[in-house]
Amino acid sequence: MSMWLVLTVQVIWPGLCLAMQHYPTTWGHYDICKSQVYTDEGLTWDYMACQPEATDMTKYLKVTLDPPNITCGDPPETYCALENPYMCNNECDAATEELAHPPELMFDFEGRNPTTFWQSSSWRKYPKPLVVNITLSWNKTIELTDDIVITFESGRPEQMVLEKSLDYGRTWQPYQFYATDCLDAFTMEPKTVQELSQFTLLDIICTEEYSRGYVWKYDKTVRFEIKDRFALFAGPRLHNMASLYGQLDTTKNLRDFFTITDLRIRLLRPATGATMVDESNLSRYFYAISDIKVHGRCKCNLHANSCVFEKEKLSCECEHNTTGPDCGRCKRNYQGRAWSAGSYLPIPKGTANICVPNNISPVNCECLGHSNRCSYIDLLNTVICVSCKHNTRGQHCHLCKLGYYRNASAELEDENVCIDCNCNPFGSESDHCNGTGFCKCKAGATGVKCHECLPGYLWDNGCKSRVCDNELLRCQNGGVCVNNVRCQCPPAFSGLLCEKPRCESEAGGCDPDSGQTPLSHSAFLLLLTSACVLLLTRL
């Protein structure tokens, strides 16, 4: 396209291009990513939004036909001449170069005479539809910049759909329908691109513009009108691209509309030229395409001004410390803030939105004073604080580490905002506590930190279910622990742990229960248990 200004760029040493002149004479060139400028601090880089030049994209595509054997010539067949459908002795033979019509001929250089073209086998199975898919794949997102033009050497099809994919052929959406009778073929009202407005630009229409007429020499092309759609924002002759770029910047749907990874031409019914198909001579009906034009540029998210074709694959040469086939993420160690596409605005140089190194993170890195380092997480598209100090954690160091709980009366910025749970390691299930500092206790343990035992349990590196224990010498005054459940006391003592001297006189202030009539065995146990509970709750 001649509207783009060609810049002089001098290569000083490999990889470093110094733009000698970078002031676009008109708006919106976006063809340099950076330039060196003198400032008070000396020579520094000035970064700009940039994009590769638009070019003929058919050089980089892969073509697939469905059905795969639909190309004519295998076995050889005769067909009627294109100019004269009553001359039916032309031959298509895939095995003879001069008589073959392989798909590559849709993308070769035109200007030869006679033209070269791909041709399908003819409609021998009429009335079964003659249906062909021609799929063009780039394995790269590209942005269309000019009309898609398909030149037919047969008559133009009576029914056809142009489809696009944005996800490498996984899903397809119609781009435009073409028919001699839109209502009949697709139950759609016929429309032309001229009837679209800024508000209906994204509508998918059916057009009869490119199907009518059975004229061999003229009207051979079928178009998908990119420029007419651009003109709805940029004005006639696209004199105000700034307005279009402004719209593209702010409207994702509009950007996506002109973005593709694949195109599919679905040929649904060949030209018949007459109301009736001549069933006696079906060699008259087939598809033949001499040329397909697709003009566009690699989508590099305004982070590259060139796109290379290497190992059968297109990829952007990313600048601004971005990477990926579409410059769609920040390079390793340059994830100091979230990636974003470059912007056409402010026109004409745009905003580069460069990726910044991890450790200098001027924005977004908000860690409440508990860290000054952030990292960009690609998968989540967020910036998170790293190495939170003061026992904090979380995206903004706004939570307490496990094993700590929030001091409700301290500010989030306070160095002491997180308090150690201090759970007793023997009495607690873990070192975690809830929001008010309560630890989760093992069976038998209790208390905020699980450092105490419930009745019937004794502390022994945690709470163990027993009354006494010989090793711990719980039974006093020479008592002996029997089966961990009771102390057998020497005659002069009584009590659960033999802690009470027996009464020597009626006046003694000792245990009234002791020295009484012997109790039955079960009554004794009951007494023992209640005494035990009483004793332990007082501990």
Ligand SMILES: *[C@@H]1O[C@H](CO)[C@@H](O)[C@H](O)[C@H]1NC(C)=O
């Ligand atoms: C293509 O191949 C299929 C299956 O192999 C066959 O049924 C069909 O007739 C072939 N079509 C042409 C046009 O040769």
Ligand SMILES: *[C@@H]1O[C@H](CO)[C@@H](O)[C@H](O)[C@H]1NC(C)=O
């Ligand atoms: C097709 O038409 C041509 C020219 O009219 C004729 O020579 C040829 O025999 C026809 N073929 C058939 C199968 O009718």
Ligand SMILES: *[C@@H]1O[C@H](CO)[C@@H](O)[C@H](O)[C@H]1NC(C)=O
């Ligand atoms: C062509 O593509 C369409 C979807 O895009 C699919 O439904 C169809 O099966 C394909 N093949 C043929 C021969 O039409």
Ligand SMILES: *[C@@H]1O[C@H](CO)[C@@H](O)[C@H](O)[C@H]1NC(C)=O
């Ligand atoms: C498409 O490109 C990716 C790399 O980006 C590669 O792994 C894959 O094999 C390519 N697919 C085709 C069909 O070429």
Ligand SMILES: *[C@@H]1O[C@H](CO)[C@@H](O)[C@H](O)[C@H]1NC(C)=O
């Ligand atoms: C990448 O970042 C480094 C360090 O800030 C900088 O020197 C370099 O110019 C950047 N590269 C690009 C292409 O922006």
Ligand SMILES: *[C@@H]1O[C@H](CO)[C@@H](O)[C@H](O)[C@H]1NC(C)=O
């Ligand atoms: C909680 O924070 C307040 C205010 O900073 C402080 O006075 C108090 O001692 C803290 N409490 C604990 C248990 O650390």
Ligand SMILES: *[C@@H]1O[C@H](CO)[C@@H](O)[C@H](O)[C@H]1NC(C)=O
């Ligand atoms: C913590 O646990 C204690 C005891 O179970 C309970 O009273 C308190 O409400 C809990 N606090 C929170 C914030 O859940």
